[in-house]
Amino acid sequence: MxxxxxxxxxxxxxxxxxxxxxxxxxxxxxxxxxxxxxxxxxxxxxxxxxxxxxxxxxxxxxxxxxxxxxxxxxxxxxxxxxxxxxxxxxxxxxxxxxxxxxxxxxxxxxxxxxxxxxxxxxxxxxxxxxxxxxQGLTVWPDEESGYDTDLQCWTQHAAAIGYDMAEPDAVLAAFRARFRPWAKGPLDDEDVRRSERLNKSCMI
The missing domain is CATH 3.40.80.10 (Peptidoglycan recognition protein-like)
Incomplete structure (x- = not known):
């Protein structure tokens, strides 16, 4: 391929x-x-x-x-x-x-x-x-605000980016390692905001 x-x-x-x-x-x-x-x-x-x-x-x-x-x-x-x-x-x-x-x-x-x-x-x-x-060699969430922060949107956004959501906890860890390496604890609003912003630019 x-x-x-x-x-x-x-x-x-x-x-x-x-x-x-x-x-x-x-x-x-x-x-x-x-x-x-x-x-x-x-x-x-x-x-x-x-x-x-x-x-x-x-x-x-x-x-x-x-x-x-x-x-x-x-x-x-x-x-x-x-x-x-x-x-x-x-x-x-x-x-x-x-x-x-x-x-x-x-x-x-x-x-x-x-x-x-x-x-x-x-x-x-x-x-x-x-x-x-x-340098334009990968994607990163922009800093715009005003997006929906409903935590139920997390699965939808992460799946649209490309993640296989069979194991959401593992996906959250992978997402944070790349886009929020300092983040700890359960899913929060900032995870959702960043995933939604990425959703706009990650379609291959």
Whole structure:
């Protein structure tokens, strides 16, 4: 299939060398199209025209088989610390090239946790999604006000964005990791407001 998504991951490994060894090991049965190290070095692991095993089971906007619909980018990071400046700069250079080649919209640049919220949390709350959005490389909720804050609207908005709502609690965690990493506790009005604002711009 033609890629319509770019899925971002973290490696959850101690070193770039360990991540690279795993991603080229056939026995591991996992890889991605690109690996970006902390120092900004980019390795292409799989040709963009080929299917890489990076996403596993999941769905987005009602579509399954994410591996066949996406380009996977792994970022060397354990998940418990901010992503290096050189690494983020390399990602921000690589993304527009891929997006242009495949006509992928900013709304198609998503997290592994978005497509598999019950299994995955990467790239996690330490990843700077807002930086990407400022450069037009993904989406971010605007700051407009005056939207309906009925909490019953949450499922509708999140599903329209693309989330599979079979497990709402897992989806809320994934949504917050990307758009409100500081938020705690049960669903609140701000979750609903942000999801509704995103709903306007996230249709692929």
């Amino acid at each position: 033609r890629p319509i998504l770019i899925v971002l991951h973290y490696t959850a490994m101690e070193t770039s060398e360990a991540a690279l060894d795993r991603l080229i090991d056939p026995k591991a049965e996992v890889s991605a199209h690109y690996l970006i190290c902390e120092d900004g070095i980019v390795y292409q692991m799989v040709d963009e025209t080929m299917r890489a095993w990076h996403a596993g089971a999941g769905s987005w906007q009602g579509m399954g088989d994410i591996n066949s619909r996406s380009i996977g980018i792994e970022l060397c990071n354990r998940g418990d610390h901010p992503f290096a400046e050189s690494q983020m700069a390399a990602l921000c250079s690589l993304l527009p090239e891929i997006m242009t080649r495949w006509s992928i919209l900013p709304s198609g640049v998503i997290a592994h946790s978005d497509v598999a919220p019950t299994r995955k949390i990467d790239p996690g709350p330490k990843f700077d999604w807002q930086r990407l959005a400022i």
